[in-house]
Amino acid sequence: MAITGKNLSLYFHVPFCSSICPYCHFYKIFYKPEMGIKYLQAVKNHIDRVKSILKNSNIVSIYFGGGTPSLLEVEIVEKILKLINPPQKIEITIEINPEDYSIDKIKAYKQLGINRVSLGIQSFDDRLLKILKRKHSAKKAKDAILDIYRCGIENISIDLMYDILHQDLASFKKTIDEIKNLKITHISLYNLTFEKETLFYKNRKTLKKFVPDEKESLKLLNEAVLEFEKLGFKRYEISAFAKKGFESFHNVGYWKARSFLGFGPSAFSYFENKRFRNIKNFQKYVDALALKKTYINFEEFLKYPDNINELLAINLRLVDGIDILEFEKEIGKIPKKTIKILKNSEFINFHKNRIKLNKKGLLFYDTLASDII
Ligand code: SF4
The missing domain is CATH 3.20.20.70 (Aldolase class I)
Structure with a gap:
């Protein structure tokens, strides 16, 4: 890496x-x-x-x-x-x-x-x-x-x-x-x-x-x-x-896509756009590390636009929402299709460049997330 x-x-x-x-x-x-x-x-x-x-x-x-x-x-x-x-x-x-x-x-x-x-x-x-x-x-x-x-x-x-x-x-x-x-x-x-x-x-x-x-x-x-x-x-x-x-x-x-490393069995990590999970068994995790073998048993590398859609959906959990310009500068361009979904969504409020969950969105976040992802 x-x-x-x-x-x-x-x-x-x-x-x-x-x-x-x-x-x-x-x-x-x-x-x-x-x-x-x-x-x-x-x-x-x-x-x-x-x-x-x-x-x-x-x-x-x-x-x-x-x-x-x-x-x-x-x-x-x-x-x-x-x-x-x-x-x-x-x-x-x-x-x-x-x-x-x-x-x-x-x-x-x-x-x-x-x-x-x-x-x-x-x-x-x-x-x-x-x-x-x-x-x-x-x-x-x-x-x-x-x-x-x-x-x-x-x-x-x-x-x-x-x-x-x-x-x-x-x-x-x-x-x-x-x-x-x-x-x-x-x-x-x-x-x-x-x-x-x-x-x-x-x-x-x-x-x-x-x-x-x-x-x-x-x-x-x-x-x-x-x-x-x-x-x-x-x-x-x-x-x-x-x-x-x-x-x-x-x-x-x-929620803001900071990198993190997870230690211990079953812990997830997110690093360089890759999400991976340690072996979900204590003894096997211990043994893999002792034998210098891989301790990861799941990994996923999301490509554009899936990576952006996922990060956007996670970030939207924050009640203050997202400044679209800042998000695009720091994370990447939001796909046009996603902007359209957001604009037509009954769960989102737009204030200039900021999007955030409205009252209904706070209740039905999972529905919105699956629309985006
Ligand atoms: S089983 Fe253990 S980890 Fe799970 S809720 Fe109970 S105390 Fe917490």
């Missing part, structure tokens, strides 16, 4: 979990302590394979996601960061589950320069947490937020979910109400979907009748959008809300 000297983000997929949630479709396996050392060795080998890229790029953000990266011993996270030697003060995020942190761990993260935490909360309703088979309670989640803040990490993001089985507006209102009193800077809001290879998917015929219907689902979403805004969280991406200045720099990079 040629060296670009461009901004680069790094993603570490840590595929370990202490229990498996029935709705989760991410690549994950049950954690055993000895796996941490194996993971570190594989990541070391991987970093070695891409060292010329790392050396000649500006690393601008790092994200430890999963899985449950907080299961890793702090020393392993420390060693990974030492191998990277990131510049000071870049955004470094780690995902934490409320049931498996300790104050010492958080303090150590802070020492390592980790300055953002993403907590898998999902709901502040214990009844719903049980349905999702989460191991934490609402109280544990609130304690975690407070502890993290007290340890000096002030940029705290939480994941919240709607369309959970048996969830109603009253329960969701209570969850949103809890946010008022918590030190949170960012919310990622997802709806529960029945993804293939999950337990919920297997049992979907029985379970679907307990999921809020379309009308109820829209009520939940509208409630969240309205209340989050009142609490000072601006919707800056379809499913992301942030207090001013706390938008996720790392995630905005995905």
Whole structure:
């Protein structure tokens, strides 16, 4: 691969979990302590394979996601960061589950320069947490937020979910109400979907009748959008809300076509117009790197105009939309056919050179994206 000297983000997929949630479709396996050392060795080998890229790029953000990266011993996270030697003060995020942190761990993260935490909360309703088979309670989640803040990490993001089985507006209102009193800077809001290879998917015929219907689902979403805004969280991406200045720099990079390299099994990378994915099996990923074989098992190189259409569709997820002139200068010419689709779309508003999703577009983004791509 040629060296670009461009901004680069790094993603570490840590595929370990202490229990498996029935709705989760991410690549994950049950954690055993000895796996941490194996993971570190594989990541070391991987970093070695891409060292010329790392050396000649500006690393601008790092994200430890999963899985449950907080299961890793702090020393392993420390060693990974030492191998990277990131510049000071870049955004470094780690995902934490409320049931498996300790104050010492958080303090150590802070020492390592980790300055953002993403907590898998999902709901502040214990009844719903049980349905999702989460191991934490609402109280544990609130304690975690407070502890993290007290340890000096002030940029705290939480994941919240709607369309959970048996969830109603009253329960969701209570969850949103809890946010008022918590030190949170960012919310990622997802709806529960029945993804293939999950337990919920297997049992979907029985379970679907307990999921809020379309009308109820829209009520939940509208409630969240309205209340989050009142609490000072601006919707800056379809499913992301942030207090001013706390938008996720790392995630905005995905939506704006910044290059990123993914480490760990199943992690995606995007580099020089090529998207590729690491082997989606922990042991095979470890072995491939140890034997100096390829660790990639999927790659795709999109040519014009497909590359532009895809990047445009992803970028449109950002609520502020796209300045067409800037986009064309930085990324490439938007095909005439796509401009026509955008102009005729009921999901898009044009303001001079700027295009952005309108109210309907925010709801039906997937339809628009498939029209463009
Ligand atoms: S949702 Fe998080 S904790 Fe649950 S199985 Fe998936 S990665 Fe693990």
